[in-house]
Amino acid sequence: xxxxxxxxxxxxxxxxxxxxxxxxxxxxxxxxxxxxxxxxxxxxxxxxxxxxxxxxxxxxxxxxxxxxxxxxx
Amino acid sequence: xxxxxxxxxxxxxxxxxxxxxxxxxxxxxxxxxxxxxxxxxxxxxxxxxxxxxxxxxxxxxxxxxxxxxxxxxxxxxxxxxxxxxxxxxxxxxxxxxxxxxxxxxxxxxxxxxxxxxxxxxxxxxxxxxxxxxxxxxxxxxxxxxxxxxxxxxxxxxxxxxxxxxxxxxxxxxxxxxxxxxxxxxxxxxxxxxxxxxxxxxxxxxxxxxxxxxxxxxxxxxxxxxxxxxxxxxxxxxxxxxxxxxxxxxxxxxxxxxxxxxxxxxxxxxxxxxxxxxxxxxxxxxxxxxxxxxxxxxxxxxxxxxxxxxxxxxxxxxxxxxxxxxxxxxxxxxxxxxxxxxxxxxxxxxxxxxxxxxxxxxxxxxxxxxxxxxxxxxxxxxxxxxxxxxxxxxxxxxxxxxxx
Amino acid sequence: xxxxxxxxxxxxxxxxxxxxxxxxxxxxxxxxxxxxxxxxxxxxxxxxxxxxxxxxxxxxxxxxxxxxxxxxxxxxxxxxxxxxxxxxxxxxxxxxxxxxxxxxxxxxxxxxxxxxxxxxxxxxxxxxxxxxxxxxxxxxxxxxxxxxxxxxxxxxxxxxxxxxxxxxxxxxxxxxxxxxxxxxxxxxxxxxxxxxxxxxxxxxxxxxxxxxxxxxxxxxxxxxxxxxxxxxxxxxxxxxxxxxxxxxxxxxxxxxxxxxxxxxxxxxxxxxxxxxxxxxxxxxxxxxxxxxxxxxxxxxxx
Ligand code: SF4
Numbered sequence: 001x002x003x004x005x006x007x008x009x010x011x012x013x014x015x016x017x018x019x020x021x022x023x024x025x026x027x028x029x030x031x032x033x034x035x036x037x038x039x040x041x042x043x044x045x046x047x048x049x050x051x052x053x054x055x056x057x058x059x060x061x062x063x064x065x066x067x068x069x070x071x072x073x
Numbered sequence: 074x075x076x077x078x079x080x081x082x083x084x085x086x087x088x089x090x091x092x093x094x095x096x097x098x099x100x101x102x103x104x105x106x107x108x109x110x111x112x113x114x115x116x117x118x119x120x121x122x123x124x125x126x127x128x129x130x131x132x133x134x135x136x137x138x139x140x141x142x143x144x145x146x147x148x149x150x151x152x153x154x155x156x157x158x159x160x161x162x163x164x165x166x167x168x169x170x171x172x173x174x175x176x177x178x179x180x181x182x183x184x185x186x187x188x189x190x191x192x193x194x195x196x197x198x199x200x201x202x203x204x205x206x207x208x209x210x211x212x213x214x215x216x217x218x219x220x221x222x223x224x225x226x227x228x229x230x231x232x233x234x235x236x237x238x239x240x241x242x243x244x245x246x247x248x249x250x251x252x253x254x255x256x257x258x259x260x261x262x263x264x265x266x267x268x269x270x271x272x273x274x275x276x277x278x279x280x281x282x283x284x285x286x287x288x289x290x291x292x293x294x295x296x297x298x299x300x301x302x303x304x305x306x307x308x309x310x311x312x313x314x315x316x317x318x319x320x321x322x323x324x325x326x327x328x329x330x331x332x333x334x335x336x337x338x339x340x341x342x343x344x345x346x347x348x349x350x351x352x353x354x355x356x357x358x359x360x361x362x363x364x365x366x367x368x369x370x371x372x373x374x375x376x377x378x379x380x381x382x383x384x385x386x387x388x389x390x391x392x393x394x395x396x397x398x399x400x401x402x403x404x405x406x407x408x409x410x411x412x413x414x415x416x417x418x419x420x421x422x423x424x425x426x427x428x429x430x431x432x433x434x435x436x437x438x439x440x441x442x443x444x445x446x447x448x449x450x451x452x453x454x455x456x457x458x459x460x461x462x463x464x465x466x467x468x469x470x471x472x473x474x475x476x
Numbered sequence: 477x478x479x480x481x482x483x484x485x486x487x488x489x490x491x492x493x494x495x496x497x498x499x500x501x502x503x504x505x506x507x508x509x510x511x512x513x514x515x516x517x518x519x520x521x522x523x524x525x526x527x528x529x530x531x532x533x534x535x536x537x538x539x540x541x542x543x544x545x546x547x548x549x550x551x552x553x554x555x556x557x558x559x560x561x562x563x564x565x566x567x568x569x570x571x572x573x574x575x576x577x578x579x580x581x582x583x584x585x586x587x588x589x590x591x592x593x594x595x596x597x598x599x600x601x602x603x604x605x606x607x608x609x610x611x612x613x614x615x616x617x618x619x620x621x622x623x624x625x626x627x628x629x630x631x632x633x634x635x636x637x638x639x640x641x642x643x644x645x646x647x648x649x650x651x652x653x654x655x656x657x658x659x660x661x662x663x664x665x666x667x668x669x670x671x672x673x674x675x676x677x678x679x680x681x682x683x684x685x686x687x688x689x690x691x692x693x694x695x696x697x698x699x700x701x702x703x704x705x706x707x708x709x710x711x712x713x714x715x716x717x718x719x720x721x722x723x724x725x726x727x728x729x730x731x732x733x734x735x736x737x738x739x740x741x742x743x744x745x746x747x748x749x750x751x752x753x754x755x756x757x758x759x760x761x762x763x764x765x766x767x768x769x770x771x772x773x774x775x776x777x778x
Binding site for chain 2: 496499575586587613615617620635637638641642645649662669691696
Binding site for chain 2: 004
């Protein structure tokens with residue numbers, strides 16, 4: 001689906017930092033949704049190419065999230 | 074958004090401003106019946122939108138039902154600009170002693186609403202003011218106070234027109250109510266272009282004209298519903314929107330992020346994804362100046378989502394005879410070049426086309442251009458930066474389309 | 477020097493947690509602007525890029541001096557936000573929000589006038605004095621902004637935010653540079669028109685010429701032409717009028733809400749005529765602007 005952006009998640013780092021809720025809240029284009037439990041998040045594929053590269057998710061969970069620009073690879 | 078006169082008069086009714094008895098007819102037969110019910114002489118008015126706010130097309134006087142039917146037939150067959158009348162308004166003919174003109178609108182220079190009155194009726198008030206300035210009186214008023222706290226301003230206006238006695242008090246009420254209507258219903262202009270005064274001194278609105286600001290549509294849902302005007306009815310003087318224009322509106326409505334409107338279809342073969350507001354006007358001028366034949370006008374602004382840019386590109390390319398698009402913009406600061414690039418490339422690819430074949434030029438420098446350039450390079454799309462002026466970019470794109 | 481802002485200009489952002497506000501708050505900070513607080517009701521106590529968020533404007537103005545506010549709240553809330561800022565004593569108000577009711581825009585402007593405050597916008601992007609202060613979202617990311625707006629001698633006023641940057645960029649590339657650029661807004665009624673701001677440029681020593689970008693619709697160009705005739709200004713003015721293709725399409729709006737032509741005087745052709753008659757140079761192509769400015773400055777002996 002997404003052609004330009006990929007979001008890499010490290011589930012355990014997110015859970016450890018308790019960052020799931022924060023991720024859902026900070027992303028301005030709703031790329032993160034609630035995961036299986038309240039410690040994890042899932043990715044809404046349809047929204048990934050909308051990523052504004054605002055870095056708020058990576059600030060919220062520096063170890064748990066990485067935003068990759070596919071056009072730079 | 075323009076109102077037909079019968080709708081404007083429904084607004085007057087809410088404020089108790091009197092107007093002649095009458096009704097709307099869509100056929101000669103209906104008009105005949107209306108005229109019969111009204112009895113006596115009637116006035117038949119074509120309901121059609123024109124580019125001038127004041128001149129709403131043609132009016133006929135008719136003596137009795139048969140004449141009314143004949144007048145209606147003639148009026149409904151008229152061609153006024155791109156439009157034909159949708160119906161006629163049949164009204165009783167009211168005997169009046171004199172006629173005045175009254176308008177409330179906004180004064181963009183003073184940045185205040187203003188009420189304007191004249192003893193020259195049935196003319197464009199701006200023209201009257203140009204030709205005979207002393208016959209047009211103005212009074213600014215305030216948006217911060219309710220009309221009941223500034224009726225004196227209406228009174229001052231009426232007095233300056235030379236009215237006194239009970240005429241003064243009666244007309245003051247009309248002015249104040251009309252101003253109320255303007256503020257309440259998001260009108261940009263509310264005009265009684267012929268305000269008659271009958272023998273017994275009463276004022277009656279003979280000729281009425283109102284325009285609501287376009288954004289008012291979203292706030293005045295109740296009024297539009299009452300009038301039976303669907304949200305999709307555009308009321309443009311260019312006529313009904315084309316299916317492509319409708320589709321563009323739908324795309325805009327689906328997603329609040331950014332705007333791709335206004336979108337207007339033209340006859341040419343060069344698809345335009347251009348923006349934003351002012352940039353679009355400048356680019357469209359530049360394209361036509363260099364001999365290009367635009368297939369459409371589209372403004373992208375307010376930082377549209379990737380999806381929106383994608384759908385816009387697809388829409389433009391779906392038009393018969395359009396196989397190339399130009400993506401051009403002024404130096405952007407809010408709208409992001411990279412998101413636009415993502416969107417248009419995604420749109421082109423979804424149609425199974427090659428971005429580097431289809432996109433003649435991408436000139437969208439500014440916010441996030443470095444990322445945009447990387448994306449464009451990856452897909453081999455011809456792009457230029459800010460050192461290439463808009464006129465130059467338009468020229469290059471036109472040359473490619475014309476091959 | 478430039479106009480409206482200065483080295484120590486301190487402002488707040490109302491609606492700071494919105495998508496666009498987040499963007500430009502970060503870019504203003506990167507540019508070096510002094511954003512000393514943000515307001516979003518119900519979000520008090522948070523921080524955005526190190527800027528504290530409050531629930532009310534007064535919580536900020538009671539502690540410290542605030543020179544300006546940038547309003548980016550949704551249109552329904554814009555009048556209230558503007559009243560709040562004005563009543564708290566803020567004097568320079570930029571309203572970025574689009575789609576504000578005409579009545580509400582006038583309410584805000586009236587209220588500001590009564591309180592000695594100035595409104596720029598609505599439907600504008602703000603103000604930049606290069607290297608001094610960026611006040612609003614004009615210019616995009618800080619680095620782009622620095623490229624497009626280089627310090628110099630030309631004042632810019634534009635009814636289109638995007639064209640403010642386009643023209644400023646061309647003037648910067650030509651070596652003339654910018655004293656202050658103001659995106660004045662594209663709505664039919666805006667708080668500050670060309671002729672409202674002309675006296676400020678007139679009083680600014682750095683400014684040697686003024687460029688305006690104009691569009692179909694509205695009386696603002698006729699007003700500037702009149703101003704120009706009435707005031708023997710030291711500043712040459714160069715104008716560009718877009719939307720000439722609309723001359724054949726009365727009653728239709730293509731660009732901003734303000735572009736609809738209802739009256740003869742609103743049309744591009746008539747604006748060009750009136751401005752030329754008042755001694756204002758009107759560029760035929762957008763790319764001609766820098767050349768015309770240079771000629772006019774030389775003609776004035778600058
Ligand atoms: S960078 Fe911003 S937009 Fe992208 S996923 Fe993270 S929070 Fe969402």
